[in-house]
Amino acid sequence: MKLIDCAEVLQAEVLVPVADMEIDIKVACGADLMSDVMAFACSSNEMMLTGLVNPQTIRTAEMMDVKVVVFVRGKVPGDQMLDLARDKNICVMSTPLPMFTACGLLHDAGIKGKGE
Amino acid sequence: MKLDFVIRGSDFINAGEASSGTKKALTRLGISPKAIKRAAIAMYEAELNAVIHAGGGNAEVEIFSDHVQIRVIDNGPGIPDVELAMQEGWSTAPDIAREMGFGAGMGLPNIKKNSNDMSIETEIGHGTTLTIMIRF
Numbered sequence: 001m002k003l004i005d006c007a008e009v010l011q012a013e014v015l016v017p018v019a020d021m022e023i024d025i026k027v028a029c030g031a032d033l034m035s036d037v038m039a040f041a042c043s044s045n046e047m048m049l050t051g052l053v054n055p056q057t058i059r060t061a062e063m064m065d066v067k068v069v070v071f072v073r074g075k076v077p078g079d080q081m082l083d084l085a086r087d088k089n090i091c092v093m094s095t096p097l098p099m100f101t102a103c104g105l106l107h108d109a110g111i112k113g114k115g116e
Numbered sequence: 117m118k119l120d121f122v123i124r125g126s127d128f129i130n131a132g133e134a135s136s137g138t139k140k141a142l143t144r145l146g147i148s149p150k151a152i153k154r155a156a157i158a159m160y161e162a163e164l165n166a167v168i169h170a171g172g173g174n175a176e177v178e179i180f181s182d183h184v185q186i187r188v189i190d191n192g193p194g195i196p197d198v199e200l201a202m203q204e205g206w207s208t209a210p211d212i213a214r215e216m217g218f219g220a221g222m223g224l225p226n227i228k229k230n231s232n233d234m235s236i237e238t239e240i241g242h243g244t245t246l247t248i249m250i251r252f
């Protein structure tokens with residue numbers, strides 16, 4: 001699904017857009033534990049949903065080539081984090097939905113989890 | 117090509133900059149994305165360990181034609197039982213690291229998984245040097 005359509009499904013506000021909002025997102029992961037993201041989630045054009053708001057979520061995304069970070073439950077990171085994401089060319093959005101609902105809606109829309 | 121980085125202890129804002137710099141350098145050299153990702157993952161885990169467990173340190177990265185050697189050196193407390201530290205799930209990470217989403221005890225096993233060779237030299241009270249080799 002196109003990144004821009006993912007945003008719509010999630011009723012999300014795009015806080016940091018990327019040049020190409022039409023990139024195809026196939027795989028997503030939901031995690032508050034960055035250790036797990038580092039150890040397991042690993043795929044291209046991946047989207048990461050998280051309730052954890054700190055700069056290391058952006059850093060982890062950078063290392064794992066995660067293109068999009070979605071903060072759930074309406075969490076909005078501060079300017080410093082948004083600047084970091086801009087610098088790393090990572091798209092950031094915020095959805096009012098809780099983690100389970102956000103993941104469920106994306107899955108219904110055809111986004112897969114790793115290894116599915 | 118040789119790169120040197122300073123890693124500041126307990127600095128969770130900048131933790132990852134050394135790994136990011138290395139990833140960028142490898143990308144500019146046109147190394148395969150798979151090898152770059154393995155190097156980035158392994159180095160980021162090592163960098164975080166220096167930040168979280170050892171009060172910081174420094175990183176020395178040497179890029180050769182067919183591999184990269186990453187060395188993360190700290191003057192921290194050392195690792196009393198390396199075999200135990202290598203086990204998945206073993207962690208002594210403080211709360212501040214857990215609040216950042218780390219401290220699952222997955223870092224060292226993950227470095228091993230992503231590298232072609234890894235060695236740990238550690239001395240109690242003096243520090244730890246982790247050497248990682250990634251073949252392209």
Ligand SMILES: Nc1ncnc2c1ncn2[C@@H]1O[C@H](COP(=O)(O)OP(=O)(O)OP(=O)(O)O)[C@@H](O)[C@H]1O
Binds near residue numbers: 161168190194206208
């Ligand atoms: N550089 C270091 N200096 C001192 N102790 C270390 C160092 N690196 C690792 N350790 C010890 O080894 C344990 C296991 O490290 P490992 O990286 O596997 O897990 P972690 O850092 O606790 O959690 P995670 O990496 O999943 O965030 C640590 O909790 C710590 O006790």
Ligand SMILES: [Mg+2]
Binds near residue numbers: 161165219222223224
């Ligand atoms: Mg670790």
